[in-house]
Amino acid sequence: MAEPTPLLTTVGLTKHFAVNKSRWGKEIGQVRAVDGISLAVHSGETLGIVGESGCGKTTLGRLILRLIEPTSGQISFAGTNISDMSGVKMRAIRRKIQIIFQDPYSSLNPRMTVHKIVAQGIVTHGLAKGKAVGERVAQLLEMVGLPANAARRYPHEFSGGQRQRIGIARALAVEPEFIVADEPVSALDVSVQAQIVNLLQDIQSEMGLTFMFIAHDLSVVRHISDRVAVMYLGKIVELASKEALYSDPSHPYTRALLSAVPVTNPKKRRERIILTGDIPNPADIPSGCPFHPRCAERQVQCETTVPQLTDIGDGRQVACLLRQPAASSPPAKSPQAKEEQD
């Protein structure tokens, strides 16, 4: 497929957190929060990232914004490698990539008025001066559905949904191209969730934004995403278009996840795949396929061979030894050959 350069790509993005026990910083182990993730997000699309808690979704989002530094791997934005960028150049990139946080309570500074919170980006990047700052803030607040007089209030005077709107206004203030939405609705009531999701979609079509939408709620992701990546223990196990993933999940983990989504029609029963056990300790990841201890279809080879994310056609990528492209008999070919090219 001859597509233009993706807006954002990561190659082998990895973040290992050291687990220190002794006071002198001796490393006794490491948590592989994000383990060699390579993906591409195209301009104007929404890529959903789903997975259980602790699978590294949030860490991935923060790595892309360079809020934390990766252990290894590379991040490119609009064709430019931003992994080693610093100073003024990085500041300019920061304007283009923004984030919406999960917790509307800890994501707004309690000692700053809404005006200050929303205006901070505008002032930092010199996007407006003097009176124009106030006008721009009023415009942004209106865009996210808040009254203009909200500007002089403090965050604690607002409800969770309203606070999330303030967080969205803050992200939009710098006119970004790419927004990482890190579980933006997980902390909200269901009725409010729908409002916020609709708001995000409206804004996306209005401003032509590209989203990475991180969530653990499969129905929300289905509603908003174009493509969906499923993460397990810091790795992507399946990446496919929304339609393909939801109608015909390939990876056993994806199947189990989808079978857990409640169905509204009580007559329509379907087979429920129950996963046994918990997510393994990310500091002690199982050998071979990280999912094999919980997998219903596991084979002997799964305990020793690490599956690579492989293109199996239709722009679909799966990391499972049992879902290799038909003819290829050796389970994993050269591990570098199959980066993303959908």
Added chain:
Amino acid sequence: MADDLDDGIDFEHRSFWNDASRRFCRNRLAVTGLAIVGLVAFLAIFADFLAPFPYDHAYFDKVLLEPFQHPDHPLGTDEVGRDYLSRLIYGARTSLTVSLLVQAIAVLIGVPVGALSGYFGGRLDFAVSRVIDVMTAFPSLLFAILIISVLDGGLPTIIIALSITGWIGIARLTRAQFLTLREQEYALAAKALGVPSSKIIFHDLLLNALTPILVAVSFGIPGTIFAEAGLSFIGLGINDPLASWGKMVGVSNAYVRVYWHLALFPTIAIAMTMLGFSFLGDGLRDALDPKYEE
């Protein structure tokens, strides 16, 4: 924190500081503390007009007058004939000068050191933490005595000596604050917006760390007053002819069986001032804690 962002905004709604001042005013002990501190500050600032005599003028013909006997010298005179009331009033100036300067230096050193160490972590934090550990292990009064014996006595020396240990507590407190604040999502949001680290630390996050620092300072002031009084009492503090409550108690030791008032009045002054600041500190701590309700 007036800066360009505040333009044209009126704060008529209940802000944090509105609430805090309302809670403070409802607390009788806190208001009493504030009144005592205000009185001491008033005496210290206007000592030149309030004191009937200069603090250093000795009337050798009126040595050791009894209090309440002489209209000119309502609290009597000391062993070289200086008016005791005047010296008490000037003593307030010494106490407040020392304690406020020491706390100011403690804040100026402790807050940046603690904030940078807590926010950035890593090697810097490791180094700062070890310095704090070592400094905490010294008894601060002994450390001050050591410095004074090296540098000579006098007001500036005392301030330096007490500051050297004074910033440790503030730095440790600020560091602990920033360790939690840097993990807050609003700190990450500011970083994602491209706000420079210095602005995140010394504006965005400092606003949130201010309360405990303010309370620590209000408790640090009586501590410093007492430390200065203690050093002056053992003769290592303020030099003659400057008036210091601690020194007045110390010198009067020799005469205390007969001229009891020489020890009593400055002791009352020290006690009242410390009580005032402690009430004020308690009141501030309760008023600045939004969860505190009577």
